[in-house]
Amino acid sequence: MSDLILDRISKSYGKTQVLSEASIEVKAGETVVVCGPSGAGKTVLLRLVAGVVEPDTGDIRIAGRSVLNVGPERRDVGMAFQNFALYPHLTAFENIASPLRARGLEAGEIKKRVDEISKLLRIEHVLGHTPRELSNGQKQRTSLARSLVRGPGVLLLDDPLRNVDAKLRYEMRLELPRLLRNFGSAVLYVTQDYKEAMALADRIAVLRAGRIEQLAPASAIYDAPESIEVARLFGDPTINLYPIRPEAEGGAAVVRLFGQTWRLPRGREAAIDRDCMLGLRPEDVRIGGDGHPGSVAFELEAVTPLNVRGVLYLRGPAGEELLATVPERDIGQFGRGHRRIWIDLPAEKLHLFDRQSGARIAPAAA
């Protein structure tokens, strides 16, 4: 199987720089998910690899050889589109068979392979239908089957779950990793949904404003985000952010927030006297206790359940907004009106970023 290498790719349309020096490497059998806010960058990336568009500068190598200016039909690539892009005048069978026909395989072999892949994707009973007669879920799976049937070296998936309803999206999210493992292709998957990215990826490439901000496994992205934007993109509800300026006090770095002084864990001295942003994930906020030393009183203004958790909308002493989450079973105690509750911030879970550049201020090695 092949590797895929994007080497400092840049692309601009008119005055807009859509991609800037983006580099990604995907090994055979690996799934790299490109995740980022909506904007042309992610889809353009896939089209560059597919060969439908050529980059301004940079190189793309598949299985070791450069594919610049090589037409899509000669790149050994399979692609599933966000809006399915099925051939309306052909049956589902013919749609899936198209890559095999282009290869000139003989009819018996074509039928065998199409039957195999459609059984895997559970669409064997609708093969005789035209796209107009298929449901969205079936169209999406037909589109996937077409991209997979030839066992391509590189598989490109352009937000394939976007136009599918929430229930089916969840099912496919569970099923896709198993499916993709069967084929061993180098997979480049694009999505705006961070949960999809974390669920499916071996590594995640966070693309923002044409640049790759971080390329790492999900755990590094979530626990050690390299920039404020990466931290904001991953996590629901979004991470809480506050502008602060750590000071030196009694041999350690401290932060004044919500009318309290908090000690930062050791190793954060680099942040002293710098303008910073403090990041606190909602699930890391500790609720409860009745005003023990070190905790702060907040006003709880609303509770919004979120799947298996509940989101508490809190307002601090100076009007600061804070979102915290609690397990579902704890929601009932909070009622409907405003009330005061106490919260605590675990120092080791705080994220620090430079306010100017947005870059993470990593704890110094112990």
Add this chain to the structure above:
Amino acid sequence: MATLSLDKLTKVYRPRGREPVLAVDHVSLEVGDGEIVGLLGSSGCGKTSTLRMIAGFEEATEGKIRSNGREIQDLPPSQRDVAMAFEGYALYPPLRLRDNIGFALLRERRPRSEIDQRVAEVAGLLEIEDILDRYPSSISAGQQQRTSLARALIRRAPLSLLDEPMSQLEPQLRAILRARIKDYLIQNRMTTIFVTHDQTEAIALADRIAVMEKGVLEQYAPPVDLKERPANLFVASFIGEPPMNIVDAIALEEGGRRWLQILDGAGNPAFRVALAGQASALPAHGGLEPGVKYALGIRPHRLRIGATSAGTEGLTARVFSRQWLGDQTHLGLELAGCSFVAVADGLVPVQVGEQIAVALPLAALHLFDRASGTALRHGLDAETRAA
């Protein structure tokens, strides 16, 4: 500030040359003063038709709509004292956003200073205060939607109707905006009805949710009841992400005890749950009928990983999928041929392919009639009662 009552509300569409479509089928429900109600369902279920009938843009075929006790189904929209946020935003192109939002207040001839202050308040809530002087054509879909919502909310009308108010919202803003909007609605005691196909959004905002399918009101209850006591299989599998796990089961008697035999996808016996308490009694006394096919449900976060509990000793499952989402982990488990999804807090240190112990606590099991889908019991332990 207003109560609303729908009494057997019905809508039939008669498109020319085609079969008549029963879009809303005798829907009855009550909305209390200041209550926030969500109409939830997939596309075509009748929720938008219902909202449009309440607003007055569709004529009801049958049934009555009462606001504060007064019948309003024959009144034109302007006389119903409702504020509406439309799915298509419907902003006035030649006006700046601030004038769009303040339009109703201008018509009411409120003083300029009050209009400016209220516009600023609502715009701050929805994070559009930076773009108030721009025009609708120059902003994104998400911003247009927020402007349309601001225009409806600013009026603090006795009854507010919101049609898919947050479908285009940027994912990062959703949680905080939902919280702020909920607080605003509650503090201003605004009776609100909103339509959505996203059950996450419905559960976040609503005091009660009306789940609709094919024009029929399936269940009208607070979110916690929809999750813990769904009225039927449809509601059980629609609500929740991930949705409730549902498997087939048959009650049987063996060795002097009553069991619930779970069947796998092919209909073969997979594993058993020992029944206790009332569920194990004779059918006449509230027990289960042997030989009858039931559907058994358990919510993903009620499955106990790495533990045992009464009724399901010794069950192990193979992990076929593990998805860590930061604050929770979703596991795909294969248990004797049946697929289950389990959700646990934080990070669960198992690998794909490993075997782990799994328990299905009796109190977490829901029983449904296989044929009709109606819920029969929520919880199968000793203290449980019928649904």
Add this chain to the structure above:
Amino acid sequence: MSMRKTNPIARALRALALLLVGLFFLFPIFWVLLMSFQTNQDILRIPPSLFFSPTLENFYAIISGKLVTSAGTLEVPFMGNLLNSVILSTASVAVSLLFGVPAAYAFARFRFRLGEDIAFTLLSFRFAPPLLVVLPLALYFQDLGLNNSYLGLVWVYQLISLPLILWIVRGYFEDMSPDIEHAFRIDGHSWFATFMKVSIPLARPGIAAAALLAFIFCWNNFIFALILASADKQPVTVGALAFVTASGIQYGQIAASIVLSIIPTLALALYAQRYLVEGLSLGAVKG
């Protein structure tokens, strides 16, 4: 907009208005149809009457090619003219499709220098009054020996049909999502295979509509044929002039020839309707 039961009076008035408008537009055609079954005396009678004894002599005259008048028997080359119309219109549309469809595709899909300018120039031919160009053209044709030839006329007719095909088919290609073509290329097919097997089949409704319109406009053309064609290559539009004879204007035959010349285009429109209705909602692309 409150939904009350529609006022029956308003409905009746609306229906009446529609009827009047319909009558206004269809009346001339109806009258011509009547005239074609009347003798000249009936036609010219004052006051005009809806009641008369119908006759087939007009149709007989033009089909057989012989017109008997008080001044003698005239040769009526109507059937020949009909054939010319068919040949010219069909050939012009065929040539326009051959060049126009690929050109429309190029304009829709590729951005190249001066692309918009070239497209606009080609389209502007639609607006140029034929009278402006026809006299110089006649002189050129004389020099080139293209006077009174099918080749010359088909070439000139491109001024009518090619811009139309270009305009409509380009719009159609622009509305088609390029993703479907991309998918076909990625599957492994060449650019040309994609054009033939995906782009053209999917644009069939637009191509059919454009071809039909182009055919009708070519069929109806009068000026080019009048100046650049002589007796044996003249289409029906010019041929109708023959009925202005020395012994008076033969209204009956004119009417009959109009009726007969409408039939081919009407039949074509009815046949092509099926393709026109297909439209873009083929369900293969979401949204």
